[in-house]
Amino acid sequence: MFGRVEVVGQVATETALVGVPVATESVPAGWPSPAADYFDGDVDLNEHLLVNRPASFIVRVAGDSMIGAGIFDGDELVVDRSLDPVDGDVVIAVVDNELTVKTLHLGESGPELRPENPAYPVIRPATDLRVWGVVTTCLHHLHH
Incomplete structure (x- = not known):
């Protein structure tokens, strides 16, 4: 996934x-x-938990590309759409018209979306990178 x-x-x-x-x-x-x-x-x-309540959303993660960051399948993320993303932020980005969660890296060769699981490739957007929001908190449920 x-x-x-x-x-x-x-x-x-x-x-x-x-x-x-x-x-x-x-x-x-x-x-x-x-x-x-x-x-x-x-x-x-x-x-x-909320930096800017009107710009805050909850998203649910589907997949295991961010397990190295402690973000697991089914976790819920608090996302603030009013924050400007900076290098190293975990962000929700739009890739191929779908939302994905990755770590943003801004390098000399352009922006990259890096997974935190070596089984997944780094995403180097061919066009402009669209960051939907910055993840501020991961709600990781321990009791099922």
Whole structure:
């Protein structure tokens, strides 16, 4: 599979505050902490995940061309269409009239869309490169 994406939908411009409790302690990835259960209010996930809400979309990944970047088949990406892409950004680009997710590289020989899986080729657009949006967050679900 080419590593396509499908647009799931635009993030609503008017949403209610979605409060999620925030722990005051970091969670160790090594040995467990003997710290007590302390929470420090709520965080609004809309505010935390979205740079520009009216220009934000959620897309679902189909394929494995970006596994080296930690983006897997079925993951959902938060995409901001108002951001200007820079070298090294993960972007949603239009290739052959289809959306694809790749890492943007801007070199002297022109722009490239690089997969993060060596099984896939680098894409060097023959015409102008159309970047649909910049990926800001990957929602990788761990519990199925």
